[in-house]
Amino acid sequence: MEAVGFDRNKHTEEQIALALEAGRFPHAVLIEGGSPDERRSLALKITASLLCEDDEKIPCGQCHSCLKTLGGFHPDVLFYEPKRNPKTSTKNELYYVDYIREIRDSSFVIPMEADIKIAVLCEAQMMNEQAQNAFLKILEEPPEFAVFILLSSTKSVFLPTILSRVMTYTLSGEASDNNEAIPREAAYAAAESVTEAIAAPSHFEIVRAAGVFDKNGDLLKAALPIMAEIFVGALRVKYSAKEADDADPCSILASKLSRRALLKLVDDVNILSEALNMNANLNLTITRLCTLFRSASSEQE
Ligand SMILES: [Zn+2]
CATH class of the missing domain: 1.20.272 (Zinc Finger, Delta Prime; domain 3)
Structure with a gap:
């Protein structure tokens, strides 16, 4: 089995590809660094690889699972974004405790098509301490079919108890310069x-x-x-x-x-x-x- 589409010249992508090829991708990972788009596209590649039905190349990009995952409509793949808490007046978009509970509840629902169910939490750095403690409870006793992928600008915002339960992958590479004048x-x-x-x-x-x-x-x-x-x-x-x-x-x-x-x-x-x-x-x-x-x-x- 070969994991394709990963940049083998980059240490982190190589590590991820090797884990996928060996069928030993961890059940909870944190991907930090890089840009939001880089993190998200890597998460999508991982997700497609984990669900791909091909025996030789993953993700093949052609099987039913790949088409659904890459098209954004696989029922067992859930991408989450921070959002406004309707119960407070704050305009900030974040992962608040009740939202983490929603994520937990859907993570415990048995997958519909695949053997696993993948939850990707984009911009996971927007989780305050309380929300992290709620998330920790999921990590402590996760359903066996669940895979959690946290995407974050940095791992430094996470509690040590979270970090000890996830495999951390760090993307290197600097941001492109933004030359537009800032208002x-x-x-x-x-x-x-x-x-x-x-x-x-x-x-x-x-x-x-x-x-x-x-x-x-x-x-x-x-x-x-x-x-x-x-x-x-x-x-x-x-x-x-x-x-x-x-x-x-x-x-x-x-x-x-x-x-x-x-x-x-x-x-x-x-x-x-x-x-x-x-x-x-x-x-x-x-x-x-x-x-x-x-x-x-x-x-x-
Ligand atoms: Zn496939």
Whole structure:
């Protein structure tokens, strides 16, 4: 049996192809890195290979299973995307606990045509800690026919308990440069949600908010100076007798963070800007931003 369509020159794809050829593809995997499209197309290739009926080449692209899987209508293949929680006012699309429960319920329904049932969770980094704990319960006692494929910009957002139950594959390769000018509103919205996340009770909020910079170094470059403005604004609020305004990011930060933390954040942002101008790796810079901001958020007043 030969797995075709995988780029054998790339270590990760080679590992995946070998596992498929040996019939030993794990029942729960996490694919991290690369672009959302790369992750998704790899997941589709894996899915088609797992379901293909051909004895020699998988995915053959011609059998019933391949046609249905690649056409997006195989009943035993479920692709999930983050979505809005109708029970809350938040506009964010994510995997919330009730959604994870829906995914669990459909994962437990016996497959209709194949021997296995495959659930692909796209953008799985949009799972907060609570949702991850709900998902962990599925991983702890999965139905034996289930295969779970998590796609994520990074594995760093996942709880160690999740990571210990999945096989992680890392895609290398950098994002293509996005040269379009970034509108100020977009940069401002990104800067505001990341800085507000510093004041949030859970550290996952920072990682989640910083997800907008994934593959978009230009947006990060444009947002960093605005973050600096917000931190400086917060320092100003802290030293003025101004009435705090709950809707203003500066006021929110001023009420939550110490003066020292705010000063450090201004420095952090400058360091990150410099790194980006020196062409630092984008993923590493985003990770660094999350780490720096997380340490500032632990200095709450
Ligand atoms: Zn096939």
